[in-house]
Amino acid sequence: xxxxxxxxxxxxxxxxxxxxxxxxxxxxxxxxxxxxxxxxxxxxxxxxxxxxxxxxxxxxxxxxxxxxxxxxxxxxxxxxxxxxxxxxxxxxxxxxxxxxxxxxxxxxxxxxxxxxxxxxxxxxxxx
Numbered sequence: 001x002x003x004x005x006x007x008x009x010x011x012x013x014x015x016x017x018x019x020x021x022x023x024x025x026x027x028x029x030x031x032x033x034x035x036x037x038x039x040x041x042x043x044x045x046x047x048x049x050x051x052x053x054x055x056x057x058x059x060x061x062x063x064x065x066x067x068x069x070x071x072x073x074x075x076x077x078x079x080x081x082x083x084x085x086x087x088x089x090x091x092x093x094x095x096x097x098x099x100x101x102x103x104x105x106x107x108x109x110x111x112x113x114x115x116x117x118x119x120x121x122x123x124x125x126x127x
Contacts, residue, residue: 016031016053017079021075021076026070028047028067029043057074
């Protein structure tokens, strides 16, 4: 049975998507050159990752001579929303409240973030 097509990005795919979201469009070479020099993957690796992203529906390409120019199809906000939904489904029984409790328990939030959560929770109660 074939593997289910992933709707979330791997870490390597996300690095490439960040470049495309920032640039709007780029060739394989331009994407590779935008990666940090230390640990920069080979051209063929970047090319393969972009093909995978296209297969997953995150990017599309257009031909420009011999090069392919890739551009994002999925917006950053939509990709992050899908990642959060996946996280909720995998670890929190589809409960945003359980995720929020975990964040609060881990004491990872700044005072400003906690205040924002309080305001949002208060607004939800009034709605």
